[in-house]
Amino acid sequence: MTPADSVPRPPERQSVPGTGALGPDLLAVIARLDRWATSRAGLEVPAAQARLLAAVEQIGPARTSDLARLDSSTQPTITVQLQRAEQDGWVRRTADPSDGRASLVELTDTGRGVLRDVRSARAAALAPRLDELTATERDVLTRAIAVVERLLDGS
Amino acid sequence: MTPADSVPRPPERQSVPGTGALGPDLLAVIARLDRWATSRAGLEVPAAQARLLAAVEQIGPARTSDLARLDSSTQPTITVQLQRAEQDGWVRRTADPSDGRASLVELTDTGRGVLRDVRSARAAALAPRLDELTATERDVLTRAIAVVERLLDGS
DNA sequence: TCGACATACATAGGACTCCTATGTAAAATA
DNA sequence: TATTTTACATAGGAGTCCTATGTATGTCGA
Numbered sequence: 001m002t003p004a005d006s007v008p009r010p011p012e013r014q015s016v017p018g019t020g021a022l023g024p025d026l027l028a029v030i031a032r033l034d035r036w037a038t039s040r041a042g043l044e045v046p047a048a049q050a051r052l053l054a055a056v057e058q059i060g061p062a063r064t065s066d067l068a069r070l071d072s073s074t075q076p077t078i079t080v081q082l083q084r085a086e087q088d089g090w091v092r093r094t095a096d097p098s099d100g101r102a103s104l105v106e107l108t109d110t111g112r113g114v115l116r117d118v119r120s121a122r123a124a125a126l127a128p129r130l131d132e133l134t135a136t137e138r139d140v141l142t143r144a145i146a147v148v149e150r151l152l153d154g155s
Numbered sequence: 156m157t158p159a160d161s162v163p164r165p166p167e168r169q170s171v172p173g174t175g176a177l178g179p180d181l182l183a184v185i186a187r188l189d190r191w192a193t194s195r196a197g198l199e200v201p202a203a204q205a206r207l208l209a210a211v212e213q214i215g216p217a218r219t220s221d222l223a224r225l226d227s228s229t230q231p232t233i234t235v236q237l238q239r240a241e242q243d244g245w246v247r248r249t250a251d252p253s254d255g256r257a258s259l260v261e262l263t264d265t266g267r268g269v270l271r272d273v274r275s276a277r278a279a280a281l282a283p284r285l286d287e288l289t290a291t292e293r294d295v296l297t298r299a300i301a302v303v304e305r306l307l308d309g310s
Numbered sequence: 311t312c313g314a315c316a317t318a319c320a321t322a323g324g325a326c327t328c329c330t331a332t333g334t335a336a337a338a339t340a
Numbered sequence: 341t342a343t344t345t346t347a348c349a350t351a352g353g354a355g356t357c358c359t360a361t362g363t364a365t366g367t368c369g370a
Binding site: 023026027028033038039047112123127129130142143144146150151152 | 159160177178179180181182183184185186187188189190191192194195202206209226227228274275278280281282284285287288290293295296297298299300302303304305306307310
C-alpha cells in the first residue's frame, strides 16, 4: 500500500493531468494573434482563398477532397472556394486521367503571385512586433512552429 | 576573427532581414491549428461568443468599446455579440454610474460556467496530441504562449 | 456483364462572423 | 449654450463554412 492510496485526493481539477491549461491557453492566444494579424494585414484576398492557395501549393496537383482534409474543412466548402479561385485565374483544374470523377488542381502563375503578396503583407504586419522581441524569444517561436506542425501532422 | 566571419553568406532570401519567414510561417501554422481544434472541439457555443466571454472575464466589468479593442474587433460587432450573450443570460449589463452613454458588462454565473465548459472541450480536443509530444516540446509551447502574449500586449 | 455500393464532386440552404456607414443620445468643450 | 466628441445601436452586405442532398463515375461480387 503506497502512501498515495491512503491520501484522499481532491477531485480532479483538470480533465487532462499533465497538460494542464496548455491547450486552452494555446488556443486562446493563437485566436487572438490570428485576429490581430488579420485586422492589420488589410488583405484584399479573402482569408479562405489565401488558405486554399497555400494548400494547393503545399500538396501540388491535388483533388478537392485532399485539399479539404489538409485544411480541416469539408469537400463542399473547398468546391465553392475552388470555383472562385478558378474564376479569378488563381488555380487551374485538369481532369484526372486515372479517375473520371476527379480533377486535379494546381496554382497558376497568377495564383503564385497572389500567394506571395499575401505572405509579404502578413510579414509586414507582424514584422515590427517581431523586431521588438529578443533573439531568444524569436527562437522560441521558431521552435514552437515546428512543434505545432508536428502536432498537426500527427494524423 | 571567428570562422563564421570568413564564410561567404548567401544573399538575403527574405524581404524582412532578421525576422525571415517567421511571421508568415507563424500565422500559417496558427490558422491551421485554430481550424483543426475548432473542427474537433464540436462546440455548441459560437466562436465569437466564446471569445467575448473570455474577454469579459479578462477585463472585468468593461465597456463595449474596451472589449472591441481587446479582441481586435469593432464596436458594432461587439454590440451585437453582447446582445446575444445577454439574451442567453451569459453576461449582465449595468449602467455606468459615471457616464450615461456607457454600460458595464460582466459575466453571470451561467456565463462563467459556459466559459469553463468551452475551455474543457478545447482541452479535451487537443490533449491527445499534446500527450504525444515530449516534455521539451510542451515546454516550448508554454514559452511561446508567453512570447505571443507579450507581442500582442505591445500596444 | 449487371446491379449494388462506394466515391468524388456539385448544389442548396442556413447559421455565423464581421466589417463600413450611419443614427442617437450623453458628455465635454468652447 | 452651441458645437464637437464620444459611446453605443442599427442596417446592410460580403465572406465563411457546415449539413443535406443530387449526380456521375468507379469498383466489386454474383
